[in-house]
Amino acid sequence: MQDPSSAKSRRATAYLMESEEEAIRLDVKTDRDAVRRQALWCGVGPGLRVLDAGCGAGITTSILADVVVPGGGVLGVDYSPQRIDYAAAHYGGERGVAFALHDLREPLTRFGTFDLIWVRFVLEYHRSAAGAIVRNLLECLKPGGRLCLLDLDYNCLTHHELPEATMDALQKIMRAVDERFDFDTFIGRKLYSLLYDAGLEDIRVELAAHNLFYGPMKESDKFNLMKKIEIAGSAVNDVIEACYPGGYARFYEDFVRHLDDPRRFTYTPLLMTSGRKPASG
Template identity: 60%
Template structure:
């Protein structure tokens, strides 16, 4: 694989994209499924702009705390300024591929939409995170499956291009279009027990669509065009025409688009005391 290290979606509007696209109700439902409750110490691994961390902090009150870590200085600066002033949420710059031992131990470790950006290192990241669990603590992985590819009815040329695009993001940018289906094996290989899986509709668009959802998808398309511009050489009208046509597709009330989010949790055995 070509080495193009760094976060695929990085750009100056990423904090805003994450803030706008995050659905607090969905995060709460997912966090409840994970077992997050008052009094816990939770790690939000790859916390992004901090909005999810703030929601988790709310859910562990009274008495709980949440630590958010992300390798982007920009994300953490934004998170501290917008969500880090309550004394119950801490943010640190950390790369999940490096040692995280100084963060201490956690009742729950939550990692949402992060493994998909670390295809090669995902199994190691999961094992490393499992080491930070208190005995009886749960590791919770949340990620998308068959990412960006479930649309009907796309013009065939656009459908072909989207498939080629995702293939290249996987191959050249360490992305993982199929992260969701791999979560169970990661948790299994980390020797966790009481493993549970579930799935949610992360996107489910039919009929009208909200502007915030179009904004999110438009940002994804812009990112793809800026990174893999050559893919659009054969597309009539190039990347500009693709973006406009995809935008029209999204606003078309006949269109059907969905993305499946997989959730997987596993418990650290009580017997594995250090």
Template identity: 35%
Template structure:
């Protein structure tokens, strides 16, 4: 997201986000960072509502979960997905400036959003503002998304560096996960802890879901990234090399998720 534009937006994005959420052990991540029955929780950047529904299961009918997203279409999808869950509600808003009361939520969750923001400090400050004293703020985000692979040719390694640099130039930080601990400490949060979890681990050929996920990423990001490869042809060559690596039965591929949690004073 740069300004109010989400770089990954496409007709297939709701499907990709939903499948990604279902592939992760989100229930365990939420419960291990403090979400429990009866809490008033916020899903900041809720997308199509898959994680919101998991949060609703954890808080139960005695709690509540509010989903906030900037995209009206995602909110419509989230409302449909969570329709059987009366403890869920949704509002449209930018997590950098939410029209919500301060000191409101027991637990605030934000996954795969901060990476798109040019000024993560401001977004974190807003998440803290709406959390009640003693409540928990949790950010789950990527670190070096999909670039920890072996074996990798020097050509593909250089292509990966270009890919990351092109995204960084428009505000998408694929190394944001490692930075959140420092930002939490500077923001004054207490009991700051970090969990390292796999986003995926592929020893051998990747499954169809991950291949499709990366094809969609590459297609959506082409207007932003292709100039650093000298145009569409060079960019597509890089993409096919990366996809071939994902399909290589003799190669290891993995990506890291860092989950940072802290308590508001």
């Protein structure tokens, strides 16, 4: 379990999920088939030059590259040196794959232009900067190219059947996380408007289920959910201590019991959106 006392120092950093194991968490939890299906829905296809914005461990960059080669390529960018080192070490040798360190809040024009830009599970970390990031990305999208935003709605809030006190605490935790880390628990429902406000055309939207779990849970899925609770929970430890009988340790214990119960039903709504940059834009 993460030491809650480290939460205050982490608050100064921008990324809520920062931890030494973050690249591994992202690598282990990524479902290759699901990402491939999402990529095909977004219009990723052979020959395209794609930007994987906020690429994390690089596994999504590798999956996208599988689709665009031969002829195309994928550049994965992330602002974490740790994630970029991991990505380069694990996926950097693959055909059509490249990585670069970059903060999406800064202009990306040094990378040239792209046919398609893919942004999955990144805008949720930037409630106030999401619009500015979209504008940055549009600058390096070719006219006629597609900007694809994929993110969750009701993040961490759809677990049946958590005890009432645990569910109440979870809602308070996510409210505190949103306020303190500029996170957005409800970014999924905002993606369409972000594309609309940016002047994109032919906007398409699809709703799917992410993390749909019932019955016994795979170890890799449990690891991911526990990491989320550990890190988000310890980041707002004071909120849990104030509202939960037994405090953080008891909350963690109750949540693990819920995950271990094969009767439990858990899912998160995933919004996939895609819009085309006007040919004259």
